[in-house]
Amino acid sequence: MSERILLCLAHMSGKELDFIKEAFDQNWVVPLGPNVNGFEADLEAFVNERVVCEPLQKKVVALSAGTAAVHLALIACGVGSGDEVLVQSFTFCASSHPVTYLGATPVFVDSEPESWNMDPDLLEEAIKDRIAKTGKKPKAIIPVALYGMPYKIDRIMEIADRYEIPVIEDAAEGFGSRYKGQVLGTFGRYGVLSFNGNKMITTSGGGALICPDAEAAREVLWYATQARESYPYYQHEAIGYNYRMSNICAGIGRGQMTILDEHIAHHKHVQALYEELLRDVEGITMHTNPGPDYDSNFWLCTATLAPELRVKGQENAYKKVITGAVGGAAGVTHAAGSAVTDCQPNDNVEALRVALDAANIESRPLWKPMHKQPVYRHNPAYVNGVSEALFATGICLPAGPYVTDEQVRYIVDTIKSSLL
Numbered sequence: 001m002s003e004r005i006l007l008c009l010a011h012m013s014g015k016e017l018d019f020i021k022e023a024f025d026q027n028w029v030v031p032l033g034p035n036v037n038g039f040e041a042d043l044e045a046f047v048n049e050r051v052v053c054e055p056l057q058k059k060v061v062a063l064s065a066g067t068a069a070v071h072l073a074l075i076a077c078g079v080g081s082g083d084e085v086l087v088q089s090f091t092f093c094a095s096s097h098p099v100t101y102l103g104a105t106p107v108f109v110d111s112e113p114e115s116w117n118m119d120p121d122l123l124e125e126a127i128k129d130r131i132a133k134t135g136k137k138p139k140a141i142i143p144v145a146l147y148g149m150p151y152k153i154d155r156i157m158e159i160a161d162r163y164e165i166p167v168i169e170d171a172a173e174g175f176g177s178r179y180k181g182q183v184l185g186t187f188g189r190y191g192v193l194s195f196n197g198n199k200m201i202t203t204s205g206g207g208a209l210i211c212p213d214a215e216a217a218r219e220v221l222w223y224a225t226q227a228r229e230s231y232p233y234y235q236h237e238a239i240g241y242n243y244r245m246s247n248i249c250a251g252i253g254r255g256q257m258t259i260l261d262e263h264i265a266h267h268k269h270v271q272a273l274y275e276e277l278l279r280d281v282e283g284i285t286m287h288t289n290p291g292p293d294y295d296s297n298f299w300l301c302t303a304t305l306a307p308e309l310r311v312k313g314q315e316n317a318y319k320k321v322i323t324g325a326v327g328g329a330a331g332v333t334h335a336a337g338s339a340v341t342d343c344q345p346n347d348n349v350e351a352l353r354v355a356l357d358a359a360n361i362e363s364r365p366l367w368k369p370m371h372k373q374p375v376y377r378h379n380p381a382y383v384n385g386v387s388e389a390l391f392a393t394g395i396c397l398p399a400g401p402y403v404t405d406e407q408v409r410y411i412v413d414t415i416k417s418s419l420l
Contacts (some may be wrong), residue, residue, distance in 0.1 A: 004360040005407050008300055008400040010202035016255030020248055033247035035254055036062050042257040047183050047210055056186055058210050059217035062245035063224055066172040066194030066207035071098035072220050072243065073168045073190035073209055074140060079104050083139040086126055088118040089369045090387035091144040095170045096370050107138060108371040108381040114290040116390060117151035118143040124159050126382040141167045145174025145184050148299035153179050153187045175200045176264040178295040185210045200263050200297055201256035203249040263401055264297050270399050270408060271298040277412040283309035302366065304393040309348050310420040312355060317347035343372040346392050355418040361411055366394035
């Protein structure tokens with residue numbers, strides 16, 4: 001099998017070109033237009049579905065990135081310089097960086113072992129301690145749907161409501177995941193979605209913010225379009241941002257929405273196949289839905305390796321300094337100054353990643369917890385060891401619409417042949 005098996009890649013349905021052509025034909029090549037409106041309407045129809053209760057009435061604003069959605073949600077919650085925001089530590093940096101954009105401080109909260117997401121008990125401990133230490137409540141709480149897995153949102157919301165702290169759900173990886181039948185991103189005051197190239201659906205780059213009502217959505221939209229006042233010239237009385245999604249990207253999104261359910265079903269199918277094929281492999285455990293309330297989209301399929309598991313070439317792990325991006329990682333990187341850091345995956349995880357890479361299979365470690373990132377070394381953190389243990393033992397396996405059953409079997413066979 002010579003083609004490279006990618007970690008996750010959303011794929012086009014063919015409808016996208018029709019919407020893009022329409023945008024060019026109508027000269028709507030700007031950050032507004034019929035495709036933006038249509039994409040937002042499609043998203044609203046999807047997120048407002050509820051299986052067990054009456055429909056919700058959420059509004060959605062399409063934006064340039066999921067990071068922009070986090071940023072605007074924080075602004076909408078009144079976060080500013082000197083404030084603190086409680087953020088799940090086990091996440092990608094886009095969950096926490098926007099807090100720092102505003103001069104506020106991310107306070108990191110570790111995970112519980114069932115969903116791998118924010119630990120509600122630790123969350124309440126952090127709230128009490130921050131009030132005791134600073135004399136004021138944190139301004140917001142950001143749980144994250146890691147790899148698509150729902151968080152314990154009922155408990156998180158109960159705690160947040162009791163302390164009257166708004167919740168911003170980072171469902172960037174969890175588009176289409178549900179908890180007790182309800183779509184993630186619709187429980188808290190705001191919900192963040194991402195349509196990056198590797199997400200459940202893509203607009204090439206982009207995101208959206210789920211808002212509680214039309215008034216909140218109008219305010220977010222105002223900030224996303226440079227906060228312009230209604231004069232015949234440009235008048236600004238607040239700092240705004242150029243965060244609106246383009247009509248071209250929204251056209252891609254409209255086409256992708258027609259195959260969203262198909263994508264989710266395929267991710268779940270790939271997850272089930274991994275579970276079946278790896279069930280009897282001692283030392284490898286797939287991360288699965290913790291119970292019937294959880295309905296993950298399985299954006300990525302993840303597994304943990306027992307520390308005692310031995311992998312071929314393990315003795316050579318971390319002997320070579322990596323100088324560029326690994327696998328399909330996007331962006332410009334600095335050359336590493338050392339082959340190791342004080343917090344990294346175990347040698348057997350790195351050895352398996354290298355073995356898979358040699359077989360043209362892209363895999364990656366789990367997210368490195370934010371409280372272990374050098375840039376946040378001085379930030380308050382409430383930890384229990386869960387995310388560090390998972391980072392040390394976890395690996396992400398290829399998923400997504402391009403991953404076939406034959407490829408999953410090839411991946412599993414490669415894993416098995418790499419074990420000692």
